[in-house]
Amino acid sequence: MAGGRLEVFWSPNSQDKFITWGSDISLYQVKNTSVKDDISSTHSLQISNSSRAYQLGSLTDVTFAKCLAWLPVPELEGIIAIGQMNGRVALTSVLGSGEASPLNGKEYTSKHNRQCNTLAWGLTDPYVLAAGFDKHRSEHGLILWDVTKGGNDSNRPFMETAFGDTVTSVAWFSHSHTMAAGVNNKQLRLYDFRDGTKHTSSTNTRAVFSIIEDPFVNHRIASYSDASVCIWDVRNFEKPVLSLQQSKAVSKISWCPTHHSFLGVLCKESTSLSLYDIQNANGVAAEEMEPIPLERGLILTDQQNETISSFAWHLNEENRLLYSTTSLNIREHIVVDRITLNWSPSSKLVWNCGKKILQYIDETDSVYTRFGDVSVIMRQRAVEGYGLEADFKPDSELMQDVTTRELWSWVDTCRKLAQSGNPLGVNFWGIRSALRLDTDGVLKSEVFHVPWNGVETAKISPVNVYRSEERNQALRLCGWPYDPESSILGPLLEKLQADGQVSRAAALAVFHMKIRKAIKILTRSGIQKNQVSYQLVALALAGFTDNRDTLWQQEICNMNKTALDDSYLRAAFCFLTSPSEKYEAVLNEIGMTVRDRVGFACCFLSDTHLSEYIEHLNRQLTKEGNLDGMLLTGLSSDGLNLLQSHVDKTGDIQTVSLLSLHASNLEVSKDGRMQQWVNSYRSLLDSWRLWTQRAKFDVQFYKGNPNGAEKPPQQVYVSCNYCGKGISVFSGTKGKLHPLSRNSPNVKSKLTGCPNCRNPLPRCAVCMMHLGSPLASWGGPTEHISKKPSINAITGVSGVTSKKTHPFASWILWCQTCRHGGHSAHLLEWFAEHSECPVTGCSCRCLNLDTIGHHIPVIANGHD
Structure with missing residues (x-):
């Protein structure tokens, strides 16, 4: 081999040894650089940042070597076969004379002087050596020797074939005595040496070089010619199942032995290695279109004037390869595998690289808290029964955001109004409907001059308050007192204080001109909670005056408005010092809830300013998809637009679907969007396997409108x-x-x-009783399936358990595949201990056919 080209081979016998073949053949052992050794040795190579290769032996007289093959026998780890240009095949040890073996020094020769092109040791019998030679008219091109033979017959082949042919490459198949061979540069042949020396099948192709078997699919081989790599299925050998065209001539191909169907392709004068993942390329030869594998390039060197000359996969360590360059450098590289990401509907996330699981997290992981994943929140709410109970108090504990809490507070207010027959609650109207703004109605309100309570009224001017029946209806929706003499304000302030909303209670007292009440609230809460800030604010309120020339107006009040962190207290001071009746500072205080801002507007804004403010706020909340806007729109077409905006921005399909339960008898229930939300939420519950919650949701949905709802x-x-x-x-x-019978209702x-x-x-497959007959009690694992009322239905004695069988135990169950069935209780008992159908001769695994069966709890033996 030319000195500018260096081949590398990992040892088939050891995990830390490899040989290089260039001007000589050298054996190296890889060691971790942390191991103390002489790293300055001239016979060592730095192959990576953490490993170094040390030379153990070498062969220098390899000038005429054409091919080589490493004997896959651990006890003879240094023996290699070298095929030479003169037709000689020599067995020698790369460790030199240090390895005592009868195979060391053996030679096998062809009868005529011709080049040996390829060598391959057997896989089922590693002592069988196959050699492919150039063509000779009077000799076979493929010769097999048994290297364990001794005596006069030791050099005699035990099998020969391909007479008068050129054999360029050979490859043994694992777990068989079959071989593939590239013949005459135009044909691939398959030989089964148990049936003689004639080939069993063949195909015409120019891709006859470097035949290799897929280590994971033993009927698949690969070969190449020029710039084309072919993947073959030997079961259908007419044409390749896959052809991989390259931009340059191919110099080497190799299957990865640790990665399923992973092929590496090296082209001449290339700085990168092409990797093909063809695990899904199981095309049939009869198909007209070829499958397309996943391809990626692996750049191994970026040095100028340096290209890759050879590479070799490690036989045991995943995705580890060794490569050599034209600069005679040897490097080690770990191929980073494609990361496979899997995300279940229940928010379980797992990703892996190759055969190793890198990470697994579920909804309990802190990362989900940082993400704020709405699906995790929705699933937790669904498990807790969110939105399905008549009492909204448990739901409020599940609502982490104020917006959703305010939405259900409005729904609760409408339900309470509906109980008294108020059309606001019956139709789930909003503020715009209450004020008749949705019908272009004109507001006509009366102005009342309301004096301050608890201060010297002679020194302070009264405040203009607007009243009308429409405004009173709107105040009812906001939960504000709608009558100056109403007794609602007192209990409302007490409840807010009990809930810890002290600043809101004080602000509402100020908004109702009850300064002394606000001072008492802040003073008492400041003492109880040791809040000095509340007491200071109370002290500031005590000096209230509407004279703008006083120190209170100029300094104290302005300082409180800028220094206070509480939105409600800031709004209270803004109200006391507002220069006009538009009260922009109060209405624009986003820290206040929408219903409090709207309630304030309904009291203190004129008809024109109130209409403008409500319309402006409605447009803003609809654009934001803010559920607080439902207070303004109600369950109307405008409300559905707001809900759609909310779904588009947050993905919270749960809240809008549960809201539809209250609109099933309204005109908006006919809107296609609402039905789409409901169906999407049903599918979501199914994907989470929350069957009980799905059933409860359907019950509530059909209960709302039993006549109009389309039942499945x-x-x-x-x-x-x-x-x-x-x-x-x-x-x-x-x-x-x-x-069919006229029995009593009981x-x-x-x-x-x-x-x-x-x-x-039919009979039950377990108890052999006819279905419908009284259920036989076995006293087995299902004995605990019984009714347990608080007061026994038979004896009437509290605390006594009824032994009457639960109806579910006698239900008929059957398999959709084998059609066998029986009583549910008996089948649960049977499959708690067996995997196959109880009917004799039937091998159907009924319970495992459906994925639901994997989630059915197995009934333990014994009694509870």
């Missing part, structure tokens, strides 16, 4: 084995059910035979 049609029928008609306790047509009808032909029902 019946999908499962039980038919008689004799007459083929449906089996049911009830029979009838066009939705009219007629009971006695359930039992069906032991077909109601049409009167033949008995």
